[in-house]
Amino acid sequence: MENVGVCDEFVNLKATELRLGLPGTEDGGEAEKQKISCGRSNKRALPETEKDIESTGKTETASPPKAQIVGWPPVRSYRKNNIQTKKNESEGQGMYVKVSMDGAPYLRKIDLTVYKQYSELMKSLENMFKFSVGEYFEREGYKGSDFVPTYEDKDGDWMLVGDVPWEMFVSSCKRLRIMKGSEAKGLGCSV
């Protein structure tokens, strides 16, 4: 499950990434690919990338030195995989957020990284608090229920769950609140 999330993250970032390199070279991509495969069971993934790389690496004195050479620089995969990266914090640690529901006596905590999309999250919340959330419409928000799922984002604003793309939601959500009744109506309108 985590794997898919991670790959999505990489895929999204790739589009905005600035890289140096000859046009058409995949060097950054190779490094990324290696990074992804390194994060899993080392043995399985690497032979695939090895094949790609070995065939280019053989032309010893060839001009494009950008293709990653197998095993160079000589750093053990164990060490490569375990160096703290900037992305490390969100990867694999779980993103736990508190969930409250109006009228319910206890708070709950959930790990957002466990879900891949809104429908999964909603289903889980519905099970957890024994309610149903109605249907989401882009303009009008949630219809057919008194309950409206909202969240507080990094800037401290209260937003309607579902308005932003899933990945953006996961990275900006600080806590969830399932609102009930009239208060909910106010947020139902599109921003």
Next chain:
Amino acid sequence: MSEDEEDQSPPPSDLRSQQQQQRPPCSPNKSRNCISSSSQTFPDHVLENVLENVLQFLESRTDRNAASLVCKLWWKVEGLTRSEVFIGNCYALSPTRLTQRFKRVRSLLLKGKPRFADFNLMPPDWGANFAPWVSTMAKAYPWLEKVDLKRIFVSDDDLALLAHSFPGFKELILVCCEGFGTSGIAVVANKCRKLKVLDLIESEVTDDEVDWISCFPEDVTCLESLAFDCVEAPINFKALEALVIRSPFLRKLRLNRFVSLEEVHRLLLGAPQLTSLGTGSFKHDNQSEQEQEPDYAAAFRACKSVVCLSGFRELMPEYLPAILPVCANLTSLNFSYANISPDMFKPIIHTCHKLQVFWALDSICDEGLQAVAATCKELRELRIFPFDPREDSEGPVSELGLQAISEGCRKLESVLYFCQRMTNAALIAMSHNCPELTVFRLCIMGRHRPDHVTGKAMDEGFGAIVKNCKKLTRLAVSGLLTDQAFRYMGEYGKLIRTLSVAFAGDSDMALRHVLEGCPRLQKLEIRDSPFGDVALRSGMHRYYNMRFVWMSACSLSMGCCKDVARAMPNLVVEVIGSDDDDENREFVETLYMYRSLDGPRKDAPQFVTIL
């Protein structure tokens, strides 16, 4: 963190004398001992006892190897009294030969795969299995106490057999091993009641979701050292806490990244006698509901005996100052998994006056290295790893950092340095400033990079190192190097035992210089260098005196490899192909050859051809 233990190979005659010993022992009259040959069994018996009582004090294996060559009697008695055996290449002999020669072994150090296998230059499942060793020793050495394995494939079954076969087992050390999981560890923890040392270092341990910490027996343990920082699985912290409390002899504890800072804090409060601590994640759990943060510095302050600190796997830099109370005592500090900036680093290192071993990432920059140089006058070993291990990465450290270190740390003995920019001048300076250097490993990550100031090859720099560092035994070279660099190595590198070469040299002459000039060379590993058949043939007088030779992506022909194999029957010549099994391939992909007393191994996988 241990460097390869270097051993001296048995002198060349050893192979022959080994073969001679296979004949049944001669009658006492014919043995060459000091008593006159008219005496019968009685003096021999006495002599044997006397010898035994004397030889048992010999600990160094070089001394023991020498003693065993004096005469047959000494050979026999030495074999009876050797309690620790070191085997640098598990395929140099069979387990049966070990148990026949040495009868009372209590400790085994065994090394398996060649080092270049760490860098994916060899397909997995090449070999080096522990299974035949443990099954043979289970019958021969029921009193076995210690096993120390490096780059060996160990299965859970092997661990179970070990745990069940050796009731007095005390020390298990697995370095860069694989093939086992937490279930195997659980059996060892549970069955080895006398266990003092369980050190899992840089090994791949599969998560079988077994709570192995809870498998230690309930009563007071003998544990002195527990290292599991490489185990990528959550652990039962309550069980760990209880284990630490009932382990009064525990001095070394290396936690994995699933242990948070608060948990370390609690452990420290319960175990102030620790001398070596691997701190786990060094991350404060933000999600915890606690009002007040624990006083981490106080916990460290209470640990007056801590001299070795490592871990910091997911470091939250704002908590780093908590270690300040122990810094003045530290002799060893490993920051090599933590991305620390110079600003965070300098206040810490400024207090580490006694530091002798320092590992870090290049994120501390030249500035950080200058701080090390200014404070750590006792430094013996420095390792700087790349935060971004790619050829075209930034490279925040350079010749400036290395030069500063050489000027400030005159007692330096061992260097491993990854960088992107280097100069000959800095190497020359180091060669003069640090005469105690025994290990010098420089990795300029961009291949074929020259001196970035002069544009010249790095020949003079490495030349100075081999010439002026008279104690140098291990060398790894990089950057743009011509045959001249190798000429220097051959001329001056008289004590070199281990040499690593990558993307270097111009012609066969380079390798010839080394093979003809370095009489102590034991371990030679070369990749992607233009050395061919002429070079390989030029070393044939050396190969029986070496532990191994590795050459990959060079210019060796199959024909030449076959010639060598034919000419040297006690040499196992392995050719490891790659996946595109091209019959018409001009050059051999990988050559790995080593001396062996028991011929080619029987467990070679399909991709290995033994010539």
